[in-house]
Amino acid sequence: MNQPADVAPVVSLANHAFFFDVDGTLAAIQSRPDEVFIPSSVITCLRKLSAASDNALALVSGRPLSELDALAAPLKLPLAGVHGAERRDAAGSLHRVSLPEEVTTPLAQRLRQALAAMPGTLLETKGMAFALHFRNAPEYAGAIQALAEEMVTQFPQLVLQPGKCVVEIKPEGVNKGAALRQFMQEAPFAGRIPVFVGDDLTDEAGFEVVTALGGYAIKVGDGKTQATHRLANVDAVYAWLEQLTLQLHQDTTLSVRS
Numbered sequence: 001m002n003q004p005a006d007v008a009p010v011v012s013l014a015n016h017a018f019f020f021d022v023d024g025t026l027a028a029i030q031s032r033p034d035e036v037f038i039p040s041s042v043i044t045c046l047r048k049l050s051a052a053s054d055n056a057l058a059l060v061s062g063r064p065l066s067e068l069d070a071l072a073a074p075l076k077l078p079l080a081g082v083h084g085a086e087r088r089d090a091a092g093s094l095h096r097v098s099l100p101e102e103v104t105t106p107l108a109q110r111l112r113q114a115l116a117a118m119p120g121t122l123l124e125t126k127g128m129a130f131a132l133h134f135r136n137a138p139e140y141a142g143a144i145q146a147l148a149e150e151m152v153t154q155f156p157q158l159v160l161q162p163g164k165c166v167v168e169i170k171p172e173g174v175n176k177g178a179a180l181r182q183f184m185q186e187a188p189f190a191g192r193i194p195v196f197v198g199d200d201l202t203d204e205a206g207f208e209v210v211t212a213l214g215g216y217a218i219k220v221g222d223g224k225t226q227a228t229h230r231l232a233n234v235d236a237v238y239a240w241l242e243q244l245t246l247q248l249h250q251d252t253t254l255s256v257r258s
Helices: 040-052 065-072 101-116 138-154 176-183 201-212 234-246
Strands: 007-012 016-020 057-060 079-081 086-088 094-096 122-125 130-133 158-163 166-171 193-198 216-220 229-231 253-257
Touching (some): 040 057, 040 234, 065 079, 101 122, 101 130, 130 138, 176 193, 193 201
Parallel strands (some): 193 216
Antiparallel strands (some): 122 130, 158 166
C-alpha cells in the first residue's frame, strides 16, 4: 500500500462528488455503536456541501440505512448501508441484497449463543449482515475471529470484513467499492470526480475504486492504506468541512491537507 501524500489535491465543488464513511470519519468512535452521533455543526456542513455540489454527496457505511438516516437527520441523503448491501440512490430508489432465511436464522442463533459466553462483546444484527464487536472485550478478539471464520466456512455465500475492534459477516461481493461504483454511474454523481473519506479497513475497497476512477481517496487516521491522502483524525475532518463551507461564498475550491 502507498504512503498517503502530505498535501492533498484541490477539490472543486463544480465537478467533484463526495462520499463519506460515518463511524471514525464524520462521527467519533464510541464504546457502543448506539452511542455514536454526528455533531449538528457537521450536519450543517454536509447540507451546505451537498447543495453546493448539486447534491452529489452520499454516506457510505457499514450501518443500515435506517441508522444512517437517524444519524444524518434532518438530511435525506443518498446512502449505501451495510457496506453496500442496501443502497438508496439520489432518486430515492432502494436496492438491497438479501440472504435466504435458511442462512440468516441459524447463523443469528449460533452467533447469539457464542457471544453470550463472551462478556463485553456485542452482536449487531443488520438483516443481511452481522457485526461481532469486541471493543469492550479485546481479550476475545481471537475467539471472535475464529467464530466468524467458522461461520463463513459453513455458509460459503458469506465473507468476512475485518474492522476496528469488529469482525463483520456479510454477503459475498458486497463492499463499499462496488457501492461507490454504482453511485458514480448515476446522476448527480456521474461525470464528476469522486472524493471518498474513510478511516477503516472496510473503506479500502472504496479507496481502490475512487483512485481507479481518477478521484481522491482520503484516509482518516494512521495505518497502511491504498488512499492517496490523509487527514489526521475526526477533528481534522471537521476542520476541513468547516473550512470548505466557510469558503463557499468566496470560491468553489479547497485544498485538503493531511
